[in-house]
Amino acid sequence: MNHQELIQQTLARLQAEGFKSTLARRATIEALVEATDHLTAPQVVNVVHKHHPNVGRASVYRTLELMAKLGMLQISSLGAATTTYLLTGEGHHHHVICVSCRKTVEFDECVISELEQRLAKEFDFQIEGHLVELYGRCSSCRQ
Amino acid sequence: MNHQELIQQTLARLQAEGFKSTLARRATIEALVEATDHLTAPQVVNVVHKHHPNVGRASVYRTLELMAKLGMLQISSLGAATTTYLLTGEGHHHHVICVSCRKTVEFDECVISELEQRLAKEFDFQIEGHLVELYGRCSSCRQ
DNA sequence: GTATATGCAAAAAGTTTGCACAGTA
DNA sequence: TACTGTGCAAACTTTTTGCATATAC
Numbered sequence: 001m002n003h004q005e006l007i008q009q010t011l012a013r014l015q016a017e018g019f020k021s022t023l024a025r026r027a028t029i030e031a032l033v034e035a036t037d038h039l040t041a042p043q044v045v046n047v048v049h050k051h052h053p054n055v056g057r058a059s060v061y062r063t064l065e066l067m068a069k070l071g072m073l074q075i076s077s078l079g080a081a082t083t084t085y086l087l088t089g090e091g092h093h094h095h096v097i098c099v100s101c102r103k104t105v106e107f108d109e110c111v112i113s114e115l116e117q118r119l120a121k122e123f124d125f126q127i128e129g130h131l132v133e134l135y136g137r138c139s140s141c142r143q
Numbered sequence: 144m145n146h147q148e149l150i151q152q153t154l155a156r157l158q159a160e161g162f163k164s165t166l167a168r169r170a171t172i173e174a175l176v177e178a179t180d181h182l183t184a185p186q187v188v189n190v191v192h193k194h195h196p197n198v199g200r201a202s203v204y205r206t207l208e209l210m211a212k213l214g215m216l217q218i219s220s221l222g223a224a225t226t227t228y229l230l231t232g233e234g235h236h237h238h239v240i241c242v243s244c245r246k247t248v249e250f251d252e253c254v255i256s257e258l259e260q261r262l263a264k265e266f267d268f269q270i271e272g273h274l275v276e277l278y279g280r281c282s283s284c285r286q
Numbered sequence: 287g288t289a290t291a292t293g294c295a296a297a298a299a300g301t302t303t304g305c306a307c308a309g310t311a
Numbered sequence: 312t313a314c315t316g317t318g319c320a321a322a323c324t325t326t327t328t329g330c331a332t333a334t335a336c
Contacts, residue, residue: 020290020335042325056293061326071278096268105266111254116277123248125239127279134259135214136270163310163315185300199318204301 038084167202181227
């Protein structure tokens with residue numbers, strides 16, 4: 001699926017939930033779709049402003065909040081002090097993060113699915129996503 | 144292990160790394176030890192100020208940063224917009240978080256250990272902790 | 287046409303920094 | 312004593328809010 005399609009689909013999902021398709025929302029989704037990694041809110045604002053200088057910062061925040069509430073974003077701390085956002089679905093992967101130099105490496109394996117199903121039953125949750133991060137010390141930082 | 148012992152041990156770990164044992168650090172650790180759940184930085188500051196009104200806010204932030212760097216804290220976004228901290232080790236558990244009402248339930252099972260060992264070898268990381276969070280919609284919010 | 291959503295600007299909240307002084311080792 | 316760490320206050324960054332206007336449906 002290319003970017004335009006993904007943007008369309010994401011907007012459609014918002015519409016399906018009863019929210020309107022607007023420029024500010026499209027611009028925010030655009031920024032998230034183009035990102036290859038987690039972005040902080042101010043980073044999203046920056047990207048949005050590159051293409052659409054007239055979109056307000058508050059609208060970006062409001063869109064991020066809305067999408068997070070709908071489970072459309074993966075929210076992560078990436079082991080750092082700032083929250084970051086990434087579109088869920090597509091390119092599912094997780095991170096190993098060095099607590100010393102903040103270097104991150106990705107891995108694709110996900111051992112969560114069985115657990116997910118068990119917990120969904122146990123707590124009567126409809127699971128929509130998950131976050132798995134490992135923290136440690138990379139080889140250079142252990143010297 | 145009781146609270147006092149855990150505080151001592153945590154301070155000792157700082158000292159082992161070459162950092163001094165001070166009141167501000169003890170107060171911060173105290174707050175984290177007493178917490179039964181993740182705390183935001185401002186919450187830690189509040190607890191510290193209850194017992195030690197004269198400890199500066201900046202010192203608490205600096206201690207949190209230091210401990211995070213040393214891998215002594217589990218950092219989590221809890222699916223919300225603020226970073227939270229919890230002492231690692233002790234009472235290891237994870238959360239299922241409702242993206243709609245923010246209700247969280249805990250679970251103890253952890254399927255990460257095998258994965259952890261495999262990734263440690265593959266990327267030459269010394270893994271010190273991990274974060275696993277599931278996001279979804281609780282039964283009441285699905286009505 | 288109507289309700290939702292927006293942009294702006296100001297307020298609030300959270301975090302970081304510089305510096306003179308204090309406390310640990 | 313030497314140097315790390317502190318408290319304070321100010322600067323800075325990030326996030327939220329109120330409100331008049333614009334826009335999607």
